[in-house]
Amino acid sequence: MLDITPKEIKPRTALRINPAKTCQPIGAMYAALGIHGCLPHSHGSQGCCSYHRMHLTRHFKEPVMASTSSFTEGSSVFGGLANLSQAINTIFTVYNPEVIAVHTTCLSEVIGDDIPNIIAKAVSEGTVPEGKFVFHANTPSFAGSHMTGFSSMVRAMVHYFSEKTGAESGQVNIIPGFVNPADMREIKRIASEMGVPALLFPDTSDVLDTPLTGKYDFYPPGGVTIKQLRTTGDSLRTLALGPFASEAAGAYLDEKCDVPCDILDLPIGIAATDRFVHALKNVAAQDVPASINYDRGRLIDVMNDMHRYTHGLKVAVFGDPDHVTSMVEFLLDLNMKPVHVVTGTPGNRFERRMTEILEGRLPDSNFSANADLFLLHQWIKNEPVDLLIGNTYGKYIARAEDLPFVRFGFPTLDRIGHQFKPHVGYTGALHLLESILNAIMDRQDRDATDETLELVM
Amino acid sequence: MSDSKDNTQTAGSALIPLPDPSPVLKEMLDIYPPKVARKRAKHIRVNDPHDVPEVEANVRTIPGIITQRGCCYAGCKGVVIGPIKDLVQIVHGPIGCSYYAWGTRRNLANQDPSVESYMPYCFSTDLTEDEIIFGGEKKLRAAIQEAYELFHPKAIAVFSTCPVGLIGDDVHAVARQAKADLGINVFGFSCEGYKGVSQSAGHHIANNGVFKNMVGIKEPETPFTNPFRINVLGEYNIGGDAWEIERVLTRCGIEVVATFSGNALYDQIGQSHHANLNVVMCHRSINYMAEMMETKFGIPWIKVNFIGADSMSKSLRKIAQYFDDAGLSERVEAVIAEELSALKAVREDVTRRCSGKLALCYAGGSRSHHWRELFKDIEMRLVSAGYEFAHRDDYEGSRVASSIKVDADSRNIEELAVEADPERYRPRKTQEQVAVLEENGLKLATYDGMMPDMEANAIVIDDISHHEMEKMIEFYKPDIFCSGIKDKFVIEKMGVPCKQIHSYDYGGPYAGYKGAANFYRDIDTMINSSARRFLKAPWESQPELQANFAVRPEKKKG
Incomplete structure (x- = not known):
């Protein structure tokens, strides 16, 4: 497995x-699914839509509905106006959504299709039924990453829908970031325990974690409604979780409707969750309830009791920048050593944040934004680790280097759990810690001799 | 129809004829805008196996319709070229296209330590805004150079994605230059996603590229000696199918020169012109290759189907008949007898539970026809089927191929002008031999299509939409639905088990005899899985249960 990856690292400038x-676009598609009654629409070739739906489906094991402009060679020469206009008509007639969320692709971006104009034309021609909406985000595939696409689609929700009416809502916006439905559900639970009336957007809980009943809901019950999105402009405050996924929308809402925004790390691990809970406490202006303190205490209990299994172990971590940032901090708090850290998403901001977190605690750690798993593997060959943490694609490296492997982040295509076990909050941290400990303990058992096999651990 | 499901057939009894499905077809189309309805109606046909109706196929999907289809790139890199394991495959474009084709089709490959396999690797030029504006050729050149320095591969293939076509990068010129500079084979595929109307265009482009750049470029180190040597075309080793096929062929004494392209090595394809017969599995994705190899090298082709035990036997007999050798025929019969006998117990066992059950199947461009045979093995009925990217000849047979009108979308896909190779053209059969074979019922270079094998009143749907799929499930209430990952969980949510026949739900192989056994068992477990029994909570279906769920012990009377 990956036998031909050389240990010697030669700089690459062109080959990923x-x-x-x-x-x-896949990030935009996922974000759009967090609006109730929304059909994401991919303005490009059929393959884009097909690949995104395939990939999201494999991660969530749930239906993922989206439509496409089905570009042909003709549309790529003459532009996609006709395709999108026809698509809007077809979609409202056949699939009857509340809203269509259009995202672009590299193809339509290079052509330069003017989406707002096409939407305006559809509205003026009466293709968009009364009370229904079409909105869009530009998501060129050749810039940023799936995180950028998610971020742009959430920002588009603010751009198209947020309004400041002056009404007092007492509500707090939470932008949860590119996390799983179980995480969104957990964020809502924490806010509710804290007595904070929170409006989450997007919200994919009850959209991508629906029950099996024998009846299929094309538009599942979950998701933020357009009516709710409108009210985000009157909220007291916005908590934007994960700067890469959520800052753009939070900051824009501040600019557009004067809603102050706190940008926080994703609440993964103890310290980042502490900061999130603290922010909620400040908003709620009331004490942290016992239930949350108990959650926190149970986490610390396991961190303390099982400390000897984690202390000093070297870890390689990769994934999306918001996830990786918080995970690295959590690993340091477990006295583990995240010696290699990679995200594929470009952005100096990630490297600045890594420097802040690692400075004084593990200053010699390797970390890089805009990097790939080939480099990570080479780093591991040069400085071996005890544990690998990342998405399913880490499986090849884990096998090649015989490493215990904890699946974390998007996509997780080959294990069950992320669909219903949160990774955010104290409970989420406990789930992560459980996965880390069990991976380490399974490895100890596997490597033990008959003489050293421990019954009690 | 839903009523008749309760009267499912028992083994051996006569099949109830399928009802006229016209009412559901009307209902299915009613929802569409009038123009869309008119177009979709041409893709939906009630079958008459004796007078097969014309099905509109291989035309554009209407924008906004939720389709199963992917793009040209997916057909070229994802399907046909992807499985060639020792070929470095660089996707020239933004990262997504290469990322999504990374390990996501289950074209398995064995990892021989003597062969450099790039299967777990994903290569891309990861184009960014600057290159989109100023051109990406420089980055592509550098990427090829870096790949060469890292791995020293035998060959490098480059795939164009949508924006590359628009910004006008000349990948072929870059490839030619790299080939001259590096002294290895480097070639490009102009398989931009927007070309054609589905993956099908990509298959054709891939066939052209393989034919131009790979087939016939290698002479074997030791000459082939087995006269019964064939290429298996259109077999991608999903779930290990090619291995099972090769196991059986080897038992019969038939040698596989190259499989196109499951588990294939670059050099195997290079010397594939030494085969004496091409057998075609997936007609849609590879028929071009079969025809071009016949014209250039004189290798005849026959359509086979190694999916389904009876159909595997039939295909083996066809190959034996072609080679016209008593010894081979004898071996083939002995192998068939042995393999069928080994399969007998599981087949009978599963048939007992599955006979008469209904299946629907919509996928790919040849699979639905192949899978029908597996269902037939266990007496299940495929009552409706269709394809995602087939052409009319896949439905109706080769006889209509010449009458298919070429539209603007197809015209843009290059048709190679192929001629007989002046030195290497060698007809494997004389005209007289061909005439005798055909007289005895072996049809060369032709495919009868799926519809003549389907029942009267079966519904055939081309490029089925999400809406039509839901309607079909409501109408037939099938026992199993075959489709792909995008439909999988929709169907499961409706309480119907869905077999993914692109990925086999990560099982398989399903080809050959051992594969058939796997399939029977898998279908049996799906149809008879317990989970769906719990769809209704006890308090929903039996409210009275509440009163007596606990048994109280009798009080002792003291």
Whole structure:
């Protein structure tokens, strides 16, 4: 497995090998699914839509609905106006959504299709039924990553829908970032326990984690409604979780409607969750309830009791920047050593944040944005680790280097759990810690001799 | 129809004829805008196996319709070229296209330590805004150079994606230059996603590229001696199918020169012109290759189907008949007898539970026809089927191929002008031999299509939409639905088990005899899985249960 990856690292300037990112539109598609009654629409070739739906489906094991402009060679020469206009008509007639969320692709971006104009034309021609909406985000695949696409689609929600009416809502916006439905559900639970009336957008809980009943809901019950999105402009505050996924929308809402925004790390691990809970406490202006303190205490209990299994172990971590940032901090808090850290998403901001977190604690750690798994593997060959943490694609490296492997982040295509176990909050941190400990303990058992096999651990 | 499902057939009894499905077809089309309805109606046909109706196929999907289809790039790199394991495959474009084709089709490959396999690797030029504006050729050149220095591969293939076509990068010129500079084979595929109307265009482009740049470029180190040597075309080793096929062929004494392209090596394809017969599995993705190899090298082709035990036997007999050798025929019969006998118990066991059950199948461009045979083995009925990217000849047979009108989308896909190779053209059969074979019922260079094998009143749907799929499930309430990952969980949510026949739900192989056994068992487990029994909570279906769920012990009377 990966036998031909050399240990010696030669600089590469052009060839990307085994990426730790994908392109923008899939993030936009995922974000759009967090609006109730929304059909994401991919304005490009059929393959884009097909690949994104395939990939999201494999991660969530749930139906993922989206439509496409089905570009042909003709549309790529003459532009996609006719395709999108026809698509809007077809979609409202056949699939009857509340809203269509159009995202672009590299193809339509290079052509330069003017999406707002096409939408305006559809509205003026009466193709968009009364009370229904079409909105869009530009998501060129050749810039940023799937994180950027997610971020741009959430920003588009603010751009198209947020309004400041002056009404007092007492509500707090939470932008949860590119996390799983179980995480969104957990964020809502924490806010509710804290007594904070929170509006989450997007919100894919009850959209991509629906029950099996024998009846298929094309538009599942979850998701933020357009009506709710409108009210985000009157909220007290916005908590934007994960700067890469959520800052753009949070900052824009501040600019557009004067809603102050706190940009926080994703609440993964103890310290980042502490900061999130603290921010909620400040908003709620009331004490942290016992239930949350208990959650926190149970986490510390396991961190303390099982400390000897984690202390000093070297870890390689990769994935999306918001996830990786918080995970690295959590690993340091477990006295582990995240010696190699990679995200595929470009951005100096990630490297600045890594420097802040690692400075004084593990200053010699290797970290890089805009990097790939080929480099990570080479780093591991040069300085071996005890544990690998990342998405499913880490499986090849784990096998090649015989490493215990904890699946974390998007996509997880080959294990179950992320669909219903949160990774955010104290409970999420406990789930992560459980996975880390069990991986380490399974490895100890596997490597033990008959004489050293421990019954009690 | 839903009523008749309760009267499912028992083994051996006569099949109830399928009802006229016209009412559901009307209902299915009613929802569409009038123009869309008119177009979709041409893709939906009620079958008459004796007078096969014309099906509109291989035309554009209407924008906004939720389709199963992918793009040209997916057909070229994802399907046909992807499985060639010792070929470095660099996707020239933004990262997504290469990322999504990374390990996502289950074209398995064995990892021989003597062969450099790039299967777990994903290569891309990861184009960014600057290159989109100023051109990406420089980056592509550098990427090829870096790949060469890292791995020293035998050959490098480059694939164009949508924006590359628009910004006008000349990947072929870059490839030619790299080939001259590096002294290895480097070639490009102009398989931009927007070309054609589905993956199908990509298959054709891939066939052209393989034919131009790979087939016939290698002479074997030791000459082939087995006269019964064939290429298996259109077999991608999903779930290990090619291995099972090769196992059986080897038992019969038939040698596989190259498989196109499951588990294939670059050099195997290079010397594939030494085969004496091409057998075609997936007609849609590879028929071009079969025809071009016949014209250039004189290798005849026959359509086979190694999916389904009976159909595997039939295909083996066809190959034996072609080679016209008593010894070979004898071996083939002995192998068939042995393999069928080994399969007998599981087949009978599963048939007992599955006979008469209904299946629907919509996928690919040849699979639905192949899978029908597996269902037939266990007496299940494929009552409706269709393809995602087939052409009319896949439905109706080669007889209509010449009458298919070439539209603007197809015209842009290059048709190679192929001539007989002046030195290497060698007809494997004389005209007289061909005439005798055909007289005895072996049809060369032709495919009868799926519809003549389907029942009367079966519904055939080309490029089925999400809406039509839901309607079909409501109408037939099938026992199993075959499709792909995008439909999988929709169907499961409706309480119907869905077999993914692109990925086999990560099982398989399903080809050959051992594969058939795997399939029977998998279908049996899906149809008889317990989970769906719990769809209704006890308090929903039996409210009275509440009163007596606990048994109270009798009080002792003291």
